Amino acid sequence: MALVLAVIPVGLSLAGPATAAPAPAPPFIDHVQWVSWGDLKSLRVYPTPAGRQAAGQLLKPPGEIDEAWGEVLAQAPDADLPGMRAQFVCHFRFxxxxxxxxxxxxxxxxxxxxxxETMTQAGCNPGGPAEPF
Structure with missing residues (x-):
């Protein structure tokens, strides 16, 4: 009786072909809402389930971030202020x-x-902790 050995190269799988999960489709943003506390304002961005799925992917196509930010601006054009897109990108990424x-x-x-780097180290809230309101 002969013994037959099979050598499988490292990285080769005997399983069927891998299939990637379908990419989430827009819309990524359900709605936005400006809130105030004294003189301070905050834009609350409420993602859709697809937005959360897209944000939860380790590698995100830049187009998804651009699409999602465009959806924010479509609902709140006055959000196009210095630093706001960077905060959004940080939230979308992390x-x-x-x-x-x-x-x-x-x-x-x-x-x-x-x-x-500073934005990421600050947990997307540069200049201090999350707002008190």
Whole structure:
């Protein structure tokens, strides 16, 4: 009786072909809402389930971020302020990892404009902790 050995190269799988999950489709933003606390304002951005799914992907196509930010601006054109897009991009990239399912992603025009590294280190809230309202 002969013994037959099969050598399978590293990285080769005997399973069927891998299929990627379908990419989430827009809309990514359900609605937005401006709120105030004294003189401070915050734009609450409420993602759709597809928005959360897109935000929860490790590698995100830049087009998804652009599409989602465009949806924010379509609902709140006055959100096109210095630093607001950078805060949004940070939330879109990291919120579903740091705080999955958070009700809203909050963007504040009073926050300083910073580089990407500082924005990330600040948890998307440069200049201090999340707003008190």
């Amino acid at each position: 919120a579903e990892f740091g705080q999955p399912g958070k009700t809203s992603w909050n963007l504040e025009p009073f926050r300083p404009v910073v580089d990407d």
